[in-house]
Amino acid sequence: MTAKARLAVDIGGTFTDLALEAGGERVTTKVLTTPRAPEEGVLTGIGQILTKAGIPASDLSIIIHGTTLATNAIIERKGAKTAMLVTEGFRDSIEMAYENRFEQYDIMMDRPPSLVPRHLRYGIRGRIAAGGREIEALDEAAIRTVCASLREEEVGAVAICFLHSYANSGHEERARDIIAEELPDISITLSSEVCPEIREYERWSTATANAYIQPVMASYLSRLVIALSQMGADCPFFMITSAGGLTDVDLARRFPIRLVESGPAGGAILAAHVASECAFDDIVSFDMGGTTAKICLIEDSQPHYSRSFEVARQYRFLKGSGLPIRIPVIDMVEIGAGGGSVARVDEMARIQIGPDSMGSEPGPASYDRGGDMATVTDGNVVLGRIDPDHFAGGTIPMNKAKAEAAIMAHVGDPLDLELFDAALGISEVVEENMANASRVHAVELGRDLKGRTMIAFGGAAPLHAARLAEKLGISRVVIPASAGVGSAVGFLLAPIAFEIAQSRYTSLDTRFDVAAINALRETLYEKAHAIVAPGAGDQPLVATWTADMRYAGQGHEITVDIPETPFDDAAAETLEALFIKAYVEKFGRSIPGLSVEVSGWSLRLATAMKPAEKAAFSTNPVLLAPQKTRQVADPLSNSMVEAGVYERAALTPDVVVDGPAIIVEDETTTVVTARYRAQVNSLGHIILERKDV
Structure with a gap:
């Protein structure tokens, strides 16, 4: 294998996957994740794959990394002790949320608790109007008083969340300067930087989540970068974002919330690339690892993108029961269905799978590492799908007797089933769970799964893909090369990219200010270019613009693709026509007689993707x-x-x-x-x- 290799590392809940490419060859490996110190598993895997490839660390030209550490810190509530500075009178907004019930008829329904307890939310006098005008000056003395409380409480991070900071960030920036002066070691997040968009609940939820995980991620990345340097890997180091782009370590430290869905994003990139290689148009990608399963729809070799999602859903994965995060993300559904997902019998004598997972420590019972709960992997061992003597290339010896005992203890005996029926029940239930999630996701997007091609990857997906396809009425399934480390392979295909958004209300009537909007777009481009250009080198850049638009009087917007070129005098008519076309596609009709308005603008700037090599098929095998x-x-x-x-x-x-x-x-x-x-x-x-x- 020749020098100057490209390395991708994906930390999952159970396994850490690695893929290395050099000289047209690919080497892959899997090692168990080390949750207490994730960098240990990464370094172990890098050592193994370099040995396998026969090259030193100094031959690495780039390292691309994705991790579940940010997600797990939020789900497991293992982030920093976080405080929140908020406009006086609004410290409970983060808990009031949307002021609705996501499960209307359950009187015992629990809302997801805020990442910031009430006693650490501090109201500060000072007010900015929706248009950006200062109504009341910021109370700087109160901020200095709060700093004393933060020091006494030993707070590790603070989120500064003032009303309408997307229109004027001056108050948040001044508060940051004061806190940095008083408490130089504390991590500070501004809502106007993390999410400069309207609707304070989503913006503040995103800001508090970013602050909550910032010290954890900064510490981890610092340890990893130092260890890589000591190993001799003196090369550019990038993180994969939730939207499937690459970003540098400094930006990842500032905005770790953008890394929450980094691993699954790599898988969606791989699926889109494989679809292009094979000339398949309508795709459902199926990514199943040791902890979760992810479903994503891909059309014209592009996954669906979204501006928001929820993390850590607590009530049957129901929408509204998690923490809303407003960041660019590849739109997919994720459920607790992986190889390590725990199987049990509930009080209604039904087999239930997950969402909890045995992970890598102690792992499924068959790993013989101390786990005694029945899992999906244990079921596959009993059903003959996994050879215990050759699992993970023989690097992880498996104990079939332990798998059998766990299944009988937790499923077979409670339901009076034979071993085979209990194991098959586990498999059928997890596959039906994934099928239901796929159907719901397709319906939410207004799509049909029949006639699509399934692309399955991840350590567990190829075990279940054919049966899942049967349940969904899908006749073609693709298992990509290196499917077991699919997300890591996807990292190697990812562009260097950054997405930036800005709320700026404007009506598409005679008051539409072409010059002002062009100036805003130029500012957004300059900010994105400053982030993307250093890593892009001489690669061409592609700008994708969208606008959040609605009819006047509506409460929410739809996202509309808009031209890349600067607006001219006919811009208002062009935007209205694009909005009506998108509105009809989504809702089946337009609403005549209503004016159209734009609430925000966003840009995705990315390096151009290389054309996919086209696959050939034998016609007479x-x-x-x-x-x-x-x-x-x-x-x-x-x-x-x-x-x-x-x-x-x-x-x-x-x-x-x-x-x-x-x-x-x-x-x-x-x-x-x-x-x-x-x-x-x-x-x-x-x-x-x-x-x-």
Whole structure:
């Protein structure tokens, strides 16, 4: 392998995945995540993959990193002790939220608790109007008094959240300067920097979440950067963002909230790239690891993007039961369904899976590391889908007897089921959970899953993809090359990018100020360019502009793509036509006679993506007989059947494999059910085609 390699590292809840590319070759590996000190697992994995590739750390030209550390800190409430400075009279807004009930008929419903307890929310006199005019001067003396309380409370981070700071950030910036002078070691987040947009609840929720995880992420990144330097990896280091772009470490330290969905974003990038390689148009990507499963819809080789999502949903994953985060993100649904997800029987004698996971410490019972709960992985071991002697390339020995005992203790005995039925029940329930999540996500986006191609990756997804496709009526499934470390591979495809938004109200009538809006857009471009350009080098940049638009009198907006070029005198008419077109596509009709207004503008500036290499398919493959077989569960016949076992590396494009079959590799195992036939294309992607369509 030649010098100057590119390395990607993805920390998941159970495994840390690594992918290294150099000289047209790819090397991958998986190691167990080390939750108490995540950098230890990263460094162990880097050492292993460098040894495997036969190169020193000094040959690395770039490192791209994604992590669940930010997400886990919020979910597990292991962030910094955080305080909040808020406009006087509004310290309870963060808890009042939307003033509605996300579950109307449950009188025992619990709201997600705020990251900042009430006694650490400090009201400060001073007021900015919605247009940006100062109504009341900032009470600087009160801020200095608050600093004394912050010191006494040993607060590690503070979020400064004043009304209408998106229009005028002067008060927040002055408060920051005072706190930095009084408490130089405290982490400070401004809501006007994290989320300069209207609607204070979402903006303040995002700001407090950023402050809450900032010390944790800053400490972790500092330790990792130092360790990499000591290892000899003196190369650019980038983090993957929730929107699928790359950002430098300094920006990641300032805005760690942008990293919350970084791992899943890499998977969506991979799926979009594979779709382009294979010339498949409508895609549902399925990413299943050790802790969660992620579903994303991709069309025209592009995933759906969103400006907001919720983290740490607490009430049956119901919308509204989590903390709203207003950042750019690839739109997907994520549920607690992974290989390590715990299986149990509830009070209504139903098998329940997750959302809690055994992770890597202690892991599923079959890992024989102290875990005694039944998990999805244990079920797959019992069902013959995972070979205990060759799991993770033989690096993690598995104990089948422990898996059997855990399943019987927590599922079989409580339901009076035989071992096979209990294990199959676990598998069927987790697959049905994922199918339901997929259907709901598609309905929310106004899409249909039938006729789509599924692209499945992650350590556990290839085990369940064919059966999930059967449930969803999908006839084609793609298992990409290096699927077991799919998100890490996606990192290597990610562009250097940054998205910036700014609330600025304007009506599309005779008062539309073309010059002022062009000036705002130029400012946004300059800010984004200053972040993207240093890492982009001579790569061309692509600017994608959107506007948040609505009819006058409506409470919420839709996002509309707008021209990249500066506005001219016909801009108002152009924007209105684009809005009406998007509104009709979303709601089926327009509303005549109402004026249109814009509440905000956003820009995504990114390096141009390289064209995907096109895959070739053999049109006359021959059936390949298996060299060996083993007993594997068949859900259709509710029994164990004989299935052929194939090494993925031995498959070539001129052969096909008939299900039921098992295709094994170091990072994952692909289950080909009896309804499917598998073939590898010229790029090494496995294509499963349904035989009875």
